[in-house]
Every structure is written in C-alpha cells, then in structure tokens.
C-alpha cells in the first residue's frame with residue numbers, strides 16, 4: 076500500500092515538473108515571481124462581515140514612477156522600468172481582482188438592506204429566490220449574480236488518477252466525484268486556466284478514493300491519507316506562488332468521506348486556513364463555519380436518485396405515517412432513537428432493518444416527517460432524500476452545521492429536535508399545527524432545487540450552491 080502511495084507521488088512530481096516547464100515557456104516568466112505585495116489573511120485577520128480579506132498594497136506611486144522614468148532615454152532606466160512595469164502589471168492585476176471583489180461585497184451589502192427581491196425587475200429570471208426559506212433573498216440573489224459575473228476557480232492539474240481528478244459517482248460519497256467532474260469538465264464559466272486570474276484554487280483529490288487505494292483495510296491508520304494531502308500541498312506550494320501568498324487561505328479541498336477532516340490534518344495550514352468543504356461538518360471536530368463549508372451528503376447508488384424521489388406524490392395526497400426512520404445503529408444518537416421508538420407506536424415508523432416487503436422510498440413519500448439522526452458522522456444522506464420526497468426532515472444531531480445555512484433558514488423547512496428530546500419526539504411532532512406543517516412542506520418544495528444534482532448542472536442547483544458557499548468564504552461575507 077505504501078509503495079502505491081510513493082509511486083503516485085513520484086509520478087505526479089514528474090508530471091508537475093513537466094507542467095511547470097510548459098507553463099514557464101507558455102506564460103510570461105513574471106507569473107512565477109514572488110508575490111511580495113500580499114499580506115496573508117490568517118484566521119485572526121479575517122475581519123468583521125464584508126471586510127476585505129486581504130490588504131491591497133497601493134501601486135499608484137509605482138505607476139507614477141514608471142511614467143517618469145519611461146521618459147528618460149537611458150538604457151539602464153528602461154531596463155529597470157521594464158521590470159517595474161512588469162511588477163506593476165502583476166500587482167494591478169491582483170488589485171483589480173480584489174477591487175472586483177470589493178465591488179461585489181458593496182453591492183451585496185446594499186442588496187441586503189432591501190431584503191426582498193423585486194420580481195418585477197427580474198421578470199426574465201425564473202430563479203429569483205422568494206420566500207422565508209431564505210435569510211435574505213435579495214442579498215442572496217445579488218451575491219449569486221456577482222458570483223456568476225466574477226468568480227473564477229483555478230483547478231490544479233497536478234496529481235493523477237485514480238486519486239486526483241476523479242471521485243466516486245455511485246456511492247454515498249458521490250458528491251466528491253460529481254463536484255470534481257463538474258469543476259473540471261462542466262463549469263466552464265467558473266473555471267479559469269490562468270491561475271493569475273483566479274479567486275480560489277481547487278485541489279481536486281478524493282478522500283474516498285484515498286481510502287480505497289492507499290488505506291490498509293481495518294488498520295484504522297489514516298496516516299497514508301494525511302501523507303497524501305501533505306505531499307500534494309508540498310508539490311503545489313513549491314511549483315506555484317499562490318499557496319504561500321495567502322498561506323492556503325484562498326485554496327479549497329472537498330471531501331464527503333467521514334475521514335475528510337482527518338486527511339486535512341496532513342497540512343496544518345490547510346487545516347487552519349484553507350476552505351475545507353466537508354460533509355462531516357462537526358464543530359466539535361474542528362469544523363469552522365467561518366471558513367469551512369458544509370457539504371450535503373447524497374447517496375446515488377445508481378448514479379441517479381430513485382424515480383420515486385424525483386417524482387414525489389402530489390402535494391395534497393395524504394401521508395399516512397407521522398414519521399419514518401430505518402437505519403443501522405451507527406454512532407451515538409441512533410441507539411437512543413431506536414431504544415425509544417422502534418416497534419413502539421404506529422405513528423413512529425422506526426426500524427433498524429426494514430422488513431423485506433417494505434420499500435424505503437415509499438415510506439419517505441408516505442410520511443409527513445422523515446427522521447434524520449446522525450450516524451457515525453453528523454451528515455446523513457436522509458436529509459437530501461427527505462427533501463427530494465417532500466417529507467419534512469427532522470434533524471437529530473449535535474454540533475452539525477447544516478449545508479447552505481449562510482443563505483437558507485433551515486427552520487423554515489425542517490424541524491430540529493435536540494437529541495435529549497428524543498423521548499418526547501412524538502409529542503413534539505404532534506404539536507406542530509397542520510397550517511405550520513403545510514408551510515414547512517412548502518419550504519421543502521422551494522429549497523428542493525438547491526439540493527438537486529443535474530447533468531449538466533443548472534443555476535442554483537447543488538453544484539452551484541456549493542460553489543456559492545465557497546464564494547461567500549472567499550469574499551468573507553454572509554448575506555443576511
């Protein structure tokens with residue numbers, strides 16, 4: 076196993092050298108000079124809402140200096156001024172990038188005050204967010220539009236199959252593969268091949284594939300995963316200036332596997348500074364909602380959701396069951412749930428193993444509430460499945476940062492019950508008035524599109540919502 080790891084590191088180092096050589100010829104040499112003008116945004120320097128994440132060094136004095144010396148007919152001066160001009164060009168490019176973000180931030184801030192998107196002014200846009208499922212529809216809309224207008228992601232080309240540039244596509248961790256593929260082959264609008272023009276840098280490795288290819292089964296030894304991540308950061312931070320420029324703060328990784336957070340410990344700057352997009356968004360395990368992104372877990376065993384979930388029953392069909400859960404005794408919360416409710420009450424359809432003659436998704440589409448307790452990790456694919464089946468999710472987890480909660484008000488389309496209230500679960504659900512239930516279910520219908528994966532991806536779908544969460548971290552804004 077270890078040799079497999081070394082092999083891939085060696086070969087991707089060679090690949091890097093190759094790419095570097097080509098890039099050096101291809102680009103202006105100055106792309107690879109050091110970036111002295113940036114001060115680094117460590118976590119401490121992440122300011123209040125809407126603050127610039129980086130300090131921009133003014134270059135206007137240098138521009139004036141170039142103008143003056145350019146008029147002097149002296150070779151040495153010309154030579155020097157060429158260098159300064161090159162430096163200035165590079166810096167003003169960085170400055171323009173940051174100024175663009177500052178403008179985006181300002182426009183989001185103004186939109187935030189309005190709170191409601193006037194649909195009249197966006198007649199041609201069917202995607203305008205409306206309703207109380209959004210924290211602030213107009214700020215979200217503005218932020219999304221700014222993202223579409225400006226946001227550029229550079230995807231590192233380093234690394235090779237199977238662990239980099241690919242991920243599972245038919246699995247409980249499917250979002251890893253789907254995101255990587257969409258980013259590398261689909262989202263042309265957001266991808267740039269010029270790292271100078273990027274706002275964020277993506278390291279497209281898959282932790283699920285690391286577990287498959289370089290982890291020794293049953294060893295519970297995650298060090299090969301950490302080593303891989305450490306090597307990867309070493310390669311990109313040596314070959315390119317971008318990592319060192321911000322100590323990784325404008326870089327991101329994405330992992331749905333339970334061990335994503337462990338793998339990210341392979342580099343402490345990655346762990347502390349970078350945007351970690353994780354399903355395992357457990358604040359007790361170092362997930363930091365100010366810089367990290369909570370990733371929805373979605374199980375697509377056959378590459379697509381079950382047709383039953385895609386076409387839930389009409390909204391006024393009655394749902395005979397009050398609530399439903401079926402699942403194994405993983406993690407700390409489910410034992411409580413099963414102990415209190417398994418086989419106890421017809422209103423509470425709670426199973427460890429569903430009887431052979433019963434269908435899981437039929438239960439979801441015929442229940443009013445779908446119970447979503449954490450398993451071994453905080454996230455559960457049940458949340459997305461519940462949303463697909465228009466069953467109101469009941470979140471039973473501790474320390475879980477819910478996906479897209481920067482923009483979505485989960486309380487408008489789900490019920491969150493503290494795990495110590497599990498014995499009172501039926502009472503709590505029965506106490507929700509019919510009118511309130513209808514509002515929650517309507518909320519589920521509104522947010523549904525944000526949890527759909529499409530091929531090709533569509534505006535405001537899951538891929539774009541993930542990207543938007545990253546965009547918010549990069550501009551350091553919360554559209555509330």
Ligand SMILES: *[C@@H]1O[C@H](CO)[C@@H](O)[C@H](O)[C@H]1NC(C)=O
Nearest residue numbers: 149150151152153154155157
């Ligand atoms: C720059 O200076 C070098 C020597 O220092 C000289 O060979 C070269 O011709 C100069 N280039 C220009 C454009 O003046």
Ligand SMILES: *[C@@H]1O[C@H](CO)[C@@H](O)[C@H](O)[C@H]1NC(C)=O
Nearest residue numbers: 109312313314315316317319
């Ligand atoms: C970035 O910093 C590391 C460690 O300080 C150093 O080894 C590496 O050469 C630097 N990268 C670049 C491109 O200068």
Ligand SMILES: *[C@@H]1O[C@H](CO)[C@@H](O)[C@H](O)[C@H]1NC(C)=O
Nearest residue numbers: 117342343344345346347348
């Ligand atoms: C990362 O954070 C931990 C805990 O806050 C700290 O001990 C460690 O020194 C940090 N590492 C770096 C490289 O900043």
Ligand SMILES: *[C@@H]1O[C@H](CO)[C@@H](O)[C@H](O)[C@H]1NC(C)=O
Nearest residue numbers: 387388389390391392393394
């Ligand atoms: C269900 O809703 C549809 C229209 O939305 C309506 O035509 C139908 O009568 C309703 N059925 C019941 C049983 O309320």
Ligand SMILES: *[C@@H]1O[C@H](CO)[C@@H](O)[C@H](O)[C@H]1NC(C)=O
Nearest residue numbers: 357359360449450451452453
């Ligand atoms: C979240 O992290 C804490 C601390 O490690 C752990 O005790 C808890 O079990 C985790 N939650 C889940 C659902 O895994």
